[in-house]
Amino acid sequence: MKPTKLGFLLGLSLLCSLSPPVLSGVERLANYLCKDYNDPCLLDVEPGSCYEVHFRFFYNQTAKQCQIFLFTGCNGNLNNFKLKIDCDVTCHETYKNPPLPSGDKRKRSLRALATKNLATDWRLTTLQPGRLRQTERKETLLQRARRESRRQPLARHHT
Numbered sequence: 001m002k003p004t005k006l007g008f009l010l011g012l013s014l015l016c017s018l019s020p021p022v023l024s025g026v027e028r029l030a031n032y033l034c035k036d037y038n039d040p041c042l043l044d045v046e047p048g049s050c051y052e053v054h055f056r057f058f059y060n061q062t063a064k065q066c067q068i069f070l071f072t073g074c075n076g077n078l079n080n081f082k083l084k085i086d087c088d089v090t091c092h093e094t095y096k097n098p099p100l101p102s103g104d105k106r107k108r109s110l111r112a113l114a115t116k117n118l119a120t121d122w123r124l125t126t127l128q129p130g131r132l133r134q135t136e137r138k139e140t141l142l143q144r145a146r147r148e149s150r151r152q153p154l155a156r157h158h159t
Helices: 003-018 020-033 084-091 110-125 134-151
Strands: 054-060 065-071
Touching: 054 084, 065 084
Parallel strands: none
Antiparallel strands: 054 065
């Protein structure tokens, strides 16, 4: 590579590395202006322009549900999910805003529900003194029976 080209590339990389504060403002503005295009649920179905056949799911805003379509393998958009559950979790209102139990006026997110369930599962699986889960209790009894059977010699019948 010629020294002039190398110098130009070095200068360009230096300029780009010193200008992130300006670019971050541009990025924020672009995100604000293009927010409708960042949400896959708001996009129309795009089958693509190739000749392959893939069954995929897209969110239909009119029907308010995920539906199947044929994706041709390239040039699609973000409203293209391999699994129906991925489409549902991303776009369906039930998953975006889970229903509130009666008497609870606060809004909850899916993350809050997952955290609560994780905490409940953690409480169930942590050992507390004097308390064992049923499966652990059975396992402990089996281990004790095996240990005791090893200690005691088998009774021999003398004939």
